[in-house]
Amino acid sequence: MYEFDVRLAQVADLDEISKLIRSPGVKWFGNIRPKFRGKHTLFHSYQTYRMLALCRQSSELVAYAEFRNYPSMSALPTDCWLEWLSVRYCLTVSISWLNALFFNFCIYKSEYSAVLVEIIKEVLYRENRVWYLIAVRNPYVRQPSHFNETFDDLEKIAQVFYPHEFSTENNSNTQSLYIVHRFDILPRITYRKALPEDNDDIIALQAVEMPELREELGEFYIAEEVMRQDPDAEKSLLVVAETTNQCEETDLAVFLWLTTDIDILFYVQNYEVEQFGNLVKPVDSKSFHYETVTVSSVQRRAEASMFTTDALEDLDAMTILGGLQKIDSVWPAPER
Numbered sequence: 001m002y003e004f005d006v007r008l009a010q011v012a013d014l015d016e017i018s019k020l021i022r023s024p025g026v027k028w029f030g031n032i033r034p035k036f037r038g039k040h041t042l043f044h045s046y047q048t049y050r051m052l053a054l055c056r057q058s059s060e061l062v063a064y065a066e067f068r069n070y071p072s073m074s075a076l077p078t079d080c081w082l083e084w085l086s087v088r089y090c091l092t093v094s095i096s097w098l099n100a101l102f103f104n105f106c107i108y109k110s111e112y113s114a115v116l117v118e119i120i121k122e123v124l125y126r127e128n129r130v131w132y133l134i135a136v137r138n139p140y141v142r143q144p145s146h147f148n149e150t151f152d153d154l155e156k157i158a159q160v161f162y163p164h165e166f167s168t169e170n171n172s173n174t175q176s177l178y179i180v181h182r183f184d185i186l187p188r189i190t191y192r193k194a195l196p197e198d199n200d201d202i203i204a205l206q207a208v209e210m211p212e213l214r215e216e217l218g219e220f221y222i223a224e225e226v227m228r229q230d231p232d233a234e235k236s237l238l239v240v241a242e243t244t245n246q247c248e249e250t251d252l253a254v255f256l257w258l259t260t261d262i263d264i265l266f267y268v269q270n271y272e273v274e275q276f277g278n279l280v281k282p283v284d285s286k287s288f289h290y291e292t293v294t295v296s297s298v299q300r301r302a303e304a305s306m307f308t309t310d311a312l313e314d315l316d317a318m319t320i321l322g323g324l325q326k327i328d329s330v331w332p333a334p335e336r
Contacts, residue, residue: 002055004115006122009050009064014039016061017052021107027150029135030105031072048101049123053108053115063108063115067123069097071136072104088163089177095132103135103154103180113153117185120157124182135178154178157185187243194238194255199223201252202240235261269293 009017018039020026035042043050046068053063070078081102085095101123108115120133135158137151158178166174194202199222206213213221226238241254264279268291273279 002057002112002114004053004062004112004118005056006051006053006115006118009052011043013052013061014042017042017064020061020064020109023109025110026107027110027113027153028105028107029137029149029151029154030066030103032105032107032147032149035105035107047104049126051119051122053112053119055112062112063106063119065106065108065119066104067101067133068104069101071102071134073136085177089161090164091161093132093159093179093181095134098129099131101127101130101133103133103178106154116153117157120180120185124186131182133180135180137176137178139173139175151178154180184246187245189241189243189253191239191241194222194226194240196223196226198240198252199226202255205252205255232261235259265291265293 018035021032021035034045047066048069049065049067051063051065051067052061054060055062070081073081076084082095082097085091103120106116106119123133124130135151135154137149155178158180161177161179163174163176165171166176199220202222203214203219218224222238225236228236237258237260239256239258240252241256242250243253244250262279267273268278
């Protein structure tokens with residue numbers, strides 16, 4: 001089973017992409033004719049995403065794909081595609097400007113057909129509001145074989161829609177749409193507050209990264225935190241995320257432990273948080289005041305020097321489960 005690394009294409013990849021386009025034994029869909037004009041024209045047209053995939057075992061480039069927020073149809077104005085879909089097709093899905101991207105071009109080596117799913121996953125991870133990826137298949141026209149499109153691998157994961165004029169007997173050679181639904185590729189995620197009965201699942205999830213928590217806090221520290229009744233209990237919020245597969249089976253995949261018990265002044269004094277408004281959001285109807293901070297000395301330091309062993313140990317100590325806030329690592333050690 002092959003594994004792939006999918007990332008955004010860069011100018012430095014032009015040579016490899018051009019070589020892939022001219023390689024024997026490749027499959028593609030979309031308009032490949034402009035791609036043969038030379039590598040310097042590959043990035044001339046606008047694309048929302050240009051993705052490429054590398055085989056992790058061999059490090060060779062095996063796929064290149066282009067996605068855009070409108071279809072690659074020269075006769076169709078870029079802002080009229082939604083009307084075109086609603087008038088020409090009888091769609092059973094609710095497509096809008098925000099929840100769809102067009103899969104305009106993809107080329108990949110035939111022996112790596114599984115890469116198609118990995119590229120789609122990467123785009124959906126980047127665009128959490130996109131539910132549908134749409135590829136447009138044009139009517140068949142007799143032409144040289146090296147210009148013929150191949151949709152057989154995409155058809156395995158997509159739903160095919162035909163226009164109103166389509167007829168299996170009288171008009172079968174028409175345009176069609178291949179629509180990939182987000183939740184056919186990725187699991188559906190739901191969020192909710194943690195419950196006491198989630199204790200075992202959460203502890204098992206945390207044990208992968210922090211097994212010492214179970215030894216330090218016991219077997220039921222999550223349930224105990226959820227069931228707290230003291231006045232400070234309202235400052236803590238435990239959230240879990242569950243994934244649901246196509247068999248409607250749920251699995252706890254994410255755990256968040258949030259708190260409002262934050263010493264804002266501590267972070268303002270010791271960290272660069274001006275770009276976040278010093279962690280304060282003013283309210284028009286309420287008064288505000290200024291906090292004076294006395295600075296005894298200033299010494300410019302490289303940002304990399306802040307990530308010392310002492311600094312990381314201090315960061316580890318400042319956890320939601322306890323630990324004292326100390327700032328000794330942010331000051332230079334005294335000279336000897």
